[in-house]
Amino acid sequence: MKINKKSPLPIYYQIQEMIRGKLESGEWPPGYMLPSERIFAEEFDVSRMTVRQAVTELVSEQLLTREKGKGTFVAEPKIEQMLQGLTSFTEDMKARGMKASSELQLFQMEEADVATARLLQLKGGSVYRMERLRLADNKPMALENSYLHAEMFPGLGEEAASGSIYKRLEQDYGITIGSADQSLEASLASEREAELLGIVPGAPVLLISRTTYTADGEPFEHVISSYRGDRYKFRIHMPR
Numbered sequence: 001m002k003i004n005k006k007s008p009l010p011i012y013y014q015i016q017e018m019i020r021g022k023l024e025s026g027e028w029p030p031g032y033m034l035p036s037e038r039i040f041a042e043e044f045d046v047s048r049m050t051v052r053q054a055v056t057e058l059v060s061e062q063l064l065t066r067e068k069g070k071g072t073f074v075a076e077p078k079i080e081q082m083l084q085g086l087t088s089f090t091e092d093m094k095a096r097g098m099k100a101s102s103e104l105q106l107f108q109m110e111e112a113d114v115a116t117a118r119l120l121q122l123k124g125g126s127v128y129r130m131e132r133l134r135l136a137d138n139k140p141m142a143l144e145n146s147y148l149h150a151e152m153f154p155g156l157g158e159e160a161a162s163g164s165i166y167k168r169l170e171q172d173y174g175i176t177i178g179s180a181d182q183s184l185e186a187s188l189a190s191e192r193e194a195e196l197l198g199i200v201p202g203a204p205v206l207l208i209s210r211t212t213y214t215a216d217g218e219p220f221e222h223v224i225s226s227y228r229g230d231r232y233k234f235r236i237h238m239p240r
């Protein structure tokens, strides 16, 4: 493709449109590494600054990602998640033809803090605390920190964390999952979250907090999850 230096369209814009074209046609698929700024600049006989300007805008639109010391890549498409309907991570991924898996970071029984005890309406003070990195097709998507009502699930072991916890609780403990209250807010990845999620510290994450109830209205889990802001998009249908 040629840059038209006589065109009234700014050069950086022409480069940007050329890149957009390659993304739309699939010629540059997700994960593709873009040529370096230097090569781009030589090819189009423009300054590196101009190339950088074109690329920076596409990075801020999240169509491209920059990885320190590696280069600029075509971004993976975001997973679009409907907010209606109470589903599990495993179900969500399955519905997309993706394989859900988990890496267990922590599983222990502990005393609930005041806020968690209140949310779970605990009489005894114990919860199972479970921290799991959730992966889709082996790529990290979210870090989940769950607190489960310990008295409701006696003998729950660490192996329960490897598959779908919802399925396990329904099958082995006979609960019917009924509803959830959920909030969603913007946040920034901490050092630890970033390392586990494969993003840079301070990158945007979506913080979701969910309290889930059985069909009888008993709260059984409270979960705080950080979802990768570059991989997730939530959608809701709002009839008026």
Ligand code: 16G
Pocket: 087, 088, 089, 090, 091, 100, 144, 146, 163, 164, 165, 166, 167, 208, 209, 210, 212, 221, 223, 224, 225
């Ligand atoms: C979802 C839920 C989480 C639940 C998990 C169960 C959020 C925002 N939502 O990720 O509350 O514990 O699904 O998934 O984290 P599983 O049945 O596949 O283990």
